[in-house]
Amino acid sequence: MKKYTLAMLLCGVLANAGGFSPSIQSYIATLKSEAKQANSSFVDFNAKRGEQIFTSKHIGKKGDSISCTSCHGNNLTKNGQNATTNKIIKPLAPSVNKSRLTDTKEVQKWLRRNFKDVYNREGTALEKGDVLYYIQSK
Amino acid sequence: MYKKIIIPLILISGVYADDDRWGNRGDVAPVKNAIYAKECGSCHFAYQPGLLPQRSWTKMMGNLENHFGSDASLDDATTKYLANYLKSNSAERGIEYKRSRKILQSIRPNETPLRITKTRYFVNKHNEIPKKMIVQKAVGSLANCAACHTTANKGSYSERAIKIPNYGMWEDD
Numbered sequence: 001m002k003k004y005t006l007a008m009l010l011c012g013v014l015a016n017a018g019g020f021s022p023s024i025q026s027y028i029a030t031l032k033s034e035a036k037q038a039n040s041s042f043v044d045f046n047a048k049r050g051e052q053i054f055t056s057k058h059i060g061k062k063g064d065s066i067s068c069t070s071c072h073g074n075n076l077t078k079n080g081q082n083a084t085t086n087k088i089i090k091p092l093a094p095s096v097n098k099s100r101l102t103d104t105k106e107v108q109k110w111l112r113r114n115f116k117d118v119y120n121r122e123g124t125a126l127e128k129g130d131v132l133y134y135i136q137s138k
Numbered sequence: 139m140y141k142k143i144i145i146p147l148i149l150i151s152g153v154y155a156d157d158d159r160w161g162n163r164g165d166v167a168p169v170k171n172a173i174y175a176k177e178c179g180s181c182h183f184a185y186q187p188g189l190l191p192q193r194s195w196t197k198m199m200g201n202l203e204n205h206f207g208s209d210a211s212l213d214d215a216t217t218k219y220l221a222n223y224l225k226s227n228s229a230e231r232g233i234e235y236k237r238s239r240k241i242l243q244s245i246r247p248n249e250t251p252l253r254i255t256k257t258r259y260f261v262n263k264h265n266e267i268p269k270k271m272i273v274q275k276a277v278g279s280l281a282n283c284a285a286c287h288t289t290a291n292k293g294s295y296s297e298r299a300i301k302i303p304n305y306g307m308w309e310d311d
Contacts, residue, residue, distance in 0.1 A: 081275075082181060087181060109212070112211065113208070113211060114209075
């Protein structure tokens, strides 16, 4: 019994390696199994790849060149400004904005919308996981 | 029994279709719904439902995936809930509010505008503003109501509360 609890605790610590909030941890686990299904050699998400996804420019939904940084800026600990409506967006970095990456429904909604705006398609499980690792590292 | 009363009432309302006799309740009913404020206020100012007619909102809510070039899609339950909120608070439902009434009167029956900023009433009210005051970074476009109307979130668009970023209070002359 004790051993079992210890093992569970250890698993918890390992799964929390990225520092994600509990609700997002289970979303990350789902994305991992999806990524593994798509590619059996998948090991883990990667913040460096996530940075590339976040900062690179693409022809988006509107037909213009756009990146995630067009609205969120290059420094995720600072405010961004929506490129289409000019409204200020609070920082994405969980280190300075505690409400970020805490609500799975919210995160799924914005990833769906924002990938469509920037990539003109939905993100894959691999892309979503990578980009969440990148944001969480900020 | 009821018909007798209602018909004269409708006739009277026709006669009093003039500004002040309606008993003005202000410019437009403020947003009091937290879900609307959150979901429709994340990308831009949460426009009051009383700024457009029912048919405009219904059309808009039917295609949130292609919302002015952006994806604003929501889950089905939230979409339905907000469509209903917009419908029951549209300009027609706020006819006692001056701006709702004026906007409504400026739209032809065969038109279904998706932009408040394209309605005749709105265009007439904003056609004297120099372009440089609009295109600057702090404003961007006329759709950014709250950038200039400091009390927009209360549903008040009074001329006395207009402050254009970097240009100061609006002086009408």
